Amino acid sequence: MIQVEGLSKIFNDKKRGKVIALDNISFNCQQGQIFGLLGPNGAGKTTTLRILATMLVPTQGRVKVKGLDVVREAPQVRKCIGFLSSETGLYDRFTPRETIKFFGRINGVEDKIIEKRRAEIFYNLKMEDFQDIRVSKLSTGMKQKLSIARSIIHNPPVLILDEPTVGLDIITARTVLEYVKKFREEGKCIIYSTHIMREAEKLCDIMAIIHQGKIIAQGSLEELKKNSSSHSDDLEDVFFELIKQGEV
Ligand SMILES: Nc1ncnc2c1ncn2[C@@H]1O[C@H](COP(=O)(O)OP(=O)(O)O)[C@@H](O)[C@H]1O
Ligand SMILES: [Mg+2]
Known part of the structure; x- marks a missing residue:
């Protein structure tokens, strides 16, 4: 591959x-x-x-x-591809839920599928507790999880x-x-x-x-x-x- x-x-x-x-x-x-x-x-x-x-x-x-x-x-x-690096950017004003919707749309994913993928990813990465808190208030680890989620929302091979x-x-x-x-x-x-x-x-x-x-x-x-x-x-x-x- x-x-x-x-x-x-x-x-x-x-x-x-x-x-x-x-x-x-x-x-x-x-x-x-x-x-x-x-x-x-x-x-x-x-x-x-x-x-x-x-x-x-x-x-x-x-x-x-x-x-x-x-x-x-x-x-x-x-x-x-899904690419995660230390430069994978996030917006401070968005919540994790909004971030995923934003990057999902940028990647051309339909809203319904974004929502399904988001639920699955947030469950697996244990992100549900902070999905509606603004990025600016998240810890380093929470942000890193969100960066990972962001990079795989389009389900790349x-x-x-x-x-x-x-x-x-x-x-x-x-x-x-x-x-x-x-x-x-x-x-x-x-x-x-x-x-x-x-x-x-x-x-x-x-x-x-x-x-x-x-x-x-x-x-x-x-x-x-x-x-x-x-x-x-x-x-x-x-x-x-x-x-x-x-x-x-
Ligand atoms: N944009 C750049 N301009 C000049 N040198 C660079 C640039 N990016 C990386 N390097 C150099 O290339 C080498 C490899 O860097 P890098 O790939 O970042 O290593 P690693 O990720 O393994 O720490 C280093 O010597 C680094 O300083
Ligand atoms: Mg490096």
Whole structure:
């Protein structure tokens, strides 16, 4: 469903000059799969996901979503993805209920279907208690839930989630993780970025470890463990081991 081939992105930064944010990365993600993009801050996760979501044009390489090219067929790609990032905006004056109606309509969803989807999403994300309170009065976790709800109101087959649990307490994070698993059961294709090993370990079917714009290892948890010389059961050990191997 998602094919990334030889993807590179170079930014021309005024202060830093040429920044190689992504250096020739490739991966695939199928339906009913959670693909984890795992890496520390600055590794290139957000850049990758922004390219997938048509928000950023690659310097080199090809990305296809459901067979559609993210550069040449961006409008069609946008219809079949839900993108959550730290920049997913909300309006302070709206309540969650109004927010969903607004973004549902923007995405061309009929009012009746918006209402049905809203009820379902708010139930699953445990949002019912605050659905009529203005966004300006919501906590960080509540807002994050609403951003997630906003990004999936059109029921897209592909979800691109950029560190969806950042800043959430453990209970809210768990609710979000459970919901992501439900998406997998529904057969969606999910790209999930995180810097939290435990999360990737619990959630992802396949993962790519990204470091300084390069994928340094890719596969199932078992495969990653097998390939690291630490032979540890702990993904965090594996991660540091792979980074060390990559630097040699
Ligand atoms: N618009 C931009 N202009 C210049 N450099 C950028 C821009 N966006 C990201 N970068 C750089 O690209 C690299 C990867 O960033 P990013 O994809 O945000 O990493 P992550 O999401 O894994 O923390 C970093 O060095 C970052 O500073
Ligand atoms: Mg990021």
